[in-house]
Amino acid sequence: MSTPLHIVVCGSLVPDPLQTLEPVATPQGPGLKNENMLPSVLDPWAACALYEAANLAKQRPGSKVTLVALGPKAKLQQLMMTVAQKVPFELVAVNAPAGGFTDASETAAELAKAISAIPGLDLSSTLLFGGCASASRDQGVTLQFVAERLGIGEFFMAVDELKLADDDTFTVLERVEGGRYLSSTCKGFPAAVGWATGSLPEPPNNPQTGMMNMRGVMPALMKAPVAAVGTGGIAYEKTEVPSAKRATRVVKDMPVDQIAAEIVEWIRQ
Amino acid sequence: MNIKAFSLDSIEGTYSSDVPAFAAAVKASGADLILVPGTSRVKRSMPAAAMRAGAAVDTNAVDVSVEGDKAVVSRWAYRQRILCSFSRAARPWVVVVDPALFPELCAKLGVSPEPLPESGASGETRTHVNGVVSASSGGESTIRPDAKLLFVAGAGWTKKQADGAAHLPEAAGLITGFLAKSGASLGSSKSLVDMPEAAQAFSFMSHMNQVGQTGATPRHPKGLATCCHGEEPHVVGWRFIAERRAVNLDANCGWAQGKTDVLYVADAFEVMKKVNELLA
Numbered sequence: 001m002s003t004p005l006h007i008v009v010c011g012s013l014v015p016d017p018l019q020t021l022e023p024v025a026t027p028q029g030p031g032l033k034n035e036n037m038l039p040s041v042l043d044p045w046a047a048c049a050l051y052e053a054a055n056l057a058k059q060r061p062g063s064k065v066t067l068v069a070l071g072p073k074a075k076l077q078q079l080m081m082t083v084a085q086k087v088p089f090e091l092v093a094v095n096a097p098a099g100g101f102t103d104a105s106e107t108a109a110e111l112a113k114a115i116s117a118i119p120g121l122d123l124s125s126t127l128l129f130g131g132c133a134s135a136s137r138d139q140g141v142t143l144q145f146v147a148e149r150l151g152i153g154e155f156f157m158a159v160d161e162l163k164l165a166d167d168d169t170f171t172v173l174e175r176v177e178g179g180r181y182l183s184s185t186c187k188g189f190p191a192a193v194g195w196a197t198g199s200l201p202e203p204p205n206n207p208q209t210g211m212m213n214m215r216g217v218m219p220a221l222m223k224a225p226v227a228a229v230g231t232g233g234i235a236y237e238k239t240e241v242p243s244a245k246r247a248t249r250v251v252k253d254m255p256v257d258q259i260a261a262e263i264v265e266w267i268r269q
Numbered sequence: 270m271n272i273k274a275f276s277l278d279s280i281e282g283t284y285s286s287d288v289p290a291f292a293a294a295v296k297a298s299g300a301d302l303i304l305v306p307g308t309s310r311v312k313r314s315m316p317a318a319a320m321r322a323g324a325a326v327d328t329n330a331v332d333v334s335v336e337g338d339k340a341v342v343s344r345w346a347y348r349q350r351i352l353c354s355f356s357r358a359a360r361p362w363v364v365v366v367d368p369a370l371f372p373e374l375c376a377k378l379g380v381s382p383e384p385l386p387e388s389g390a391s392g393e394t395r396t397h398v399n400g401v402v403s404a405s406s407g408g409e410s411t412i413r414p415d416a417k418l419l420f421v422a423g424a425g426w427t428k429k430q431a432d433g434a435a436h437l438p439e440a441a442g443l444i445t446g447f448l449a450k451s452g453a454s455l456g457s458s459k460s461l462v463d464m465p466e467a468a469q470a471f472s473f474m475s476h477m478n479q480v481g482q483t484g485a486t487p488r489h490p491k492g493l494a495t496c497c498h499g500e501e502p503h504v505v506g507w508r509f510i511a512e513r514r515a516v517n518l519d520a521n522c523g524w525a526q527g528k529t530d531v532l533y534v535a536d537a538f539e540v541m542k543k544v545n546e547l548l549a
Contacts, residue, residue, distance in 0.1 A: 015347070017482045023351050030353070044483040100346035101353070105320070135348050135483065139328050141316035148317045154396055155284040157313035160404075160476065176280050176309040176401065179412025179477050183399040184283065191395075197476035197483075201463070233325060237341060238354040245527045246513070250520050252534045259516070259533045260543035263493065266514065267418060267451055267548075 002166045003125055004062030005189075007053040008118070009089070010111055010130035010146060011046025012071045012098045013079050015039070017135070023239035029231040030101040030239040040075050042083050045131025049195040051203060053129050054087030056164060065089040068114050070107060071098035073224050080217045085210035086203045091217045092118060093224035100136035101239070103232025108145030110227040115150060123150065123190040132158040132194035140194070147192035154191040156184065160198055270335055273300035274375045275385035280401060282310050282387065284317070285394035291318035294386045301360045302340050304333065304378070305385065306371035315365055325359035330366045333374055340364075349486050349508045369488045369509075404477045411448055411455035411473050418453040419489040419510055420444070421480060424460040425496025425517060425537065427467050436538070437470035443541045445473055450548035454489065456480040456506060458497050480506030494529065495537040498522050516540050 015021060015038045022033040032038065042050070050067060057063035066089060069076055073095040080091065094114050098107075115121065115128075128147060133140035140157070147155050158175035165171075168188045173181040175196050251259065275294065291314055295303060305311050307328060319326035332343035332354075342364055343354045366374055375382055403410055426440040448455055457478040461467050467474070480487060484506060492510035496517055507513060513529040515522075516537045525532040533540065 017348075021347055021350050100351065136346065138346060138348055139316075140312055141326060141328060144313075144317040145320055148320050153285045153288075153393070155313065155317070157284075157309065171399070173402070174309065174313070175404070175477060178414060179404050179410040179475075181402050181404050182280060182309070183402050185397050185399060187395040187397075197479070199476075201465075233357050233359050234355050235357065236353060236355045238352075239346075240352055241350065242352055246530055248526055248529055249531045250526075250534065251531060252520060254533065254535070256535060256539045256543055259535055259540050260547055263514065263516075263533075263540070263544050264547045266512075267491070267493075 002060055003168065004064070005057060005060050005125055005127060006121060007057055007063065007065045007127045007129055008115055008121075009046065009050045009053050009065060009067050010128070010143060011043050011050055011067060012069045012134070013040035013075055014043045014135040016041050022241060028097070030236050031099060035099065036072075036075075040079050042079060043131050043134050043136070045133060045135070045195055045197070047202070048198040048200070049129040049131055049193070050089065051087060051200045052162065052195055052198045053127075054089065054203075055200055056127075056162070059164065066092055066118060068092045068094070068111055070094040070096050070110055070114070070227070070229070072096075073221055076224075077221050080214070080221070082205070084213035084217055085205040085207060088209055088213060091213075091220040093220050094227050095224040096227035096229040098136070100134075100138070101231055101236065102137065102229050103234055104137060104139050104142045105145055106229045106232045108142045108149065110229055111142070112146045112149035115146065123152070126190045128152055128190065128192040130192075130194055132196050143192055143194045150190075152190045152192050154186050155194070156191070157194045158196040159193050160196050162193060270302055270338055270340065271300045272302045272304070272335065272378055272380050273298045274304040274380040274382040276306060276371070276382035277308060277311055277385040277387070279387065280308070280310055281398050282314070283394050283396040283398060284314050285396060287314035287387070288318045288321060290387055291315055291385065292321040295319060295322040295324050295361060295363060298361070301362065302335065303361055303363045304371070304375065304380065305363065305365050306368040307365045308368055311365060315363060319363040322361070324361040324363050325357050326363040326365065328365040330364045331370055333364055333366070333378065335378060348482050404475050412477060413452070413454040414487065416452055416454040417490050418451055419456050419487055419492040419507065420447060420451070420453040421456040421458065421492060421494040421497055421507065422461055422474075423458040423495065423497030423517070424464065425498065426461065427464055430538065437466065439538070441470050441473070443538065443545065444471070446545045447541055447548070450545060453493070454487065456485070456487065459483060494525070495541065
């Protein structure tokens with residue numbers, strides 16, 4: 001009989017991709033203009049990791065999912081109003097800055113501390129999930145740092161598929177160069193998995209799941225420890241949005257044959 | 270400043286055996302600054318290896334400049350939207366460089382890459398590599414990193430046309446026909462790859478084709494976008510495309526205005542049909 005799993009998902013908030021971002025200097029280092037006012041979403045790849053975790057937990061009776069989120073408490077609370085309606089999970093929150101300019105090693109140290117403090121965590125039945133990179137810092141290093149601190153020696157990057165067998169072996173497909181996958185099989189746990197898109201759609205909002213999750217979410221937010229996460233050893237010299245505006249030539253009312261000929265000539269140049 | 274560069278061509282490797290080997294290489298190099306290309310294998314294992322070797326590490330670097338004892342690295346944050354330049358006092362400093370820019374940056378800094386040792390420190394592994402498989406269920410891969418042209422397909426290909434019906438098989442034929450004739454690499458908007466009907470009809474395409482905010486940001490000399498409608502977050506998908514042209518029916522489309530060099534306001538079905546005839 002297969003053993004229940006504990007899937008720990010690291011994931012936090014990022015500015016809504018539809019927002020215009022403008023860097024500004026702050027006493028703590030670079031930040032975003034009106035950062036506290038920007039609407040946030042769950043980091044897209046971390047969200048994929050959360051949905052995959054919930055799907056996997058469903059396949060193994062008794063399994064549970066813990067979302068470990070590091071971010072400003074007030075914004076996490078706002079984010080949970082929507083995320084908590086997606087899939088069942090328990091929340092562990094850390095109250096700390098979560099922008100794109102913070103140091104990954106400091107973030108990882110706080111995440112590892114929070115994960116180690118999860119009551120009853122047994123690494124021998126644990127999968128550590130997260131996005132393959134965040135949509136803020138976009139370094140793709142935090143999960144490896146956390147795994148290293150927790151002593152997890154198996155890690156898979158940019159995973160789109162994880163198939164779990166009853167004997168605790170699992171096969172993963174990792175994205176590699178040229179639109180291909182590297183297929184690997186791992187025997188047992190623990191292991192860390194940095195998810196790419198996966199294959200699951202975003203679950204619809206379920207108010208019942210939301211109400212069930214929120215019973216644990218609010219206390220978790222209340223007792224979220226404050227952590228000092230900053231720019232670490234990074235000395236920023238410049239942060240800018242490079243001007244990318246092009247003088248677009250708009251071609252209207254040109255016959256299709258002529259457009260096609262122009263495109264073909266351009267391709268062949 | 271002592272600078273060293275390592276290269277790694279092989280794809281197959283496991284984290285548990287690569288991390289100790291890479292960490293040993295970083296330690297043994299004695300370098301202050303270590304450049305490595307950001308291949309999938311390096312990005313998987315080098316961060317933990319650097320940590321184990323007591324080195325600082327940054328990834329996705331697009332520029333590195335050195336003056337005396339100071340190195341300045343440039344990289345994008347917020348998925349290609351904000352460009353940052355920064356330095357670190359920590360040494361050694363491992364800088365994982367965008368693979369397309371690695372040869373250029375090595376030449377700029379006057380270093381010749383050496384092969385990154387893949388063995389020398391044995392690590393216990395529970396992982397067995399089964400091999401490399403194609404991501405595309407429709408035969409040949411449509412992702413071609415070395416192609417001169419990126420062809421970006423948008424959700425417009427699945428919309429109802431003038432006759433009130435969607436023409437998915439025709440759209441699939443036009444796209445694959447163009448890819449075969451032009452040798453282009455295929456990119457897709459998020460809205461297209463997320464559509465269940467597109468997943469069925471466009472079996473040559475997967476989430477790996479997605480470009481943009483939550484997808485890839487490929488580098489090709491030219492890019493042709495068709496039926497794409499999106500704002501800035503989607504346009505980051507062709508941030509590193511030098512010459513850009515677009516075909517769509519909306520002259521004010523945010524994907525095109527100010528982002529492309531030429532915007533053809535026309536029906537992409539008709540245009541691509543003719544383009545394919547001319548390329549034949």
